[in-house]
Amino acid sequence: MTPQHGQLLSIYCHVRARHDGVLVYEWLLELARRMHIGGGSAFRAIAGFGRHQKLREEQFFDLADDLPVKVEFLVTDELASALLDAIRAAGVDVVYASATASFGSTSQKT
Numbered sequence: 001m002t003p004q005h006g007q008l009l010s011i012y013c014h015v016r017a018r019h020d021g022v023l024v025y026e027w028l029l030e031l032a033r034r035m036h037i038g039g040g041s042a043f044r045a046i047a048g049f050g051r052h053q054k055l056r057e058e059q060f061f062d063l064a065d066d067l068p069v070k071v072e073f074l075v076t077d078e079l080a081s082a083l084l085d086a087i088r089a090a091g092v093d094v095v096y097a098s099a100t101a102s103f104g105s106t107s108q109k110t
Helices: 024-034 077-089
Strands: 004-014 041-044 068-075 095-103
Touching (some): 004 024, 024 041, 024 068, 024 077, 068 077
Antiparallel strands (some): 004 068, 004 095, 041 068
């Protein structure tokens, strides 16, 4: 399969952040699915800090309840723009990063 070119789009939120009663990371994955993006994944951090400079970390006896979550998508440039536009239009406040990426599959199926 010929690799596609686009972006690795990483979106950051907090694990308990909600939009319209739905966890933001779940909302993002559902939005991407409705937009026919090929796939996405959410990863919970064990520690981190963000723009407010508050360090949050998971500890053995006391699990932090607002750890960072990263939601990632490998998408074409057009889908990355459309996804970010939809997030903005919904009024969801997240931080994102994008990097140029080539991606494909090792599957023999087309």
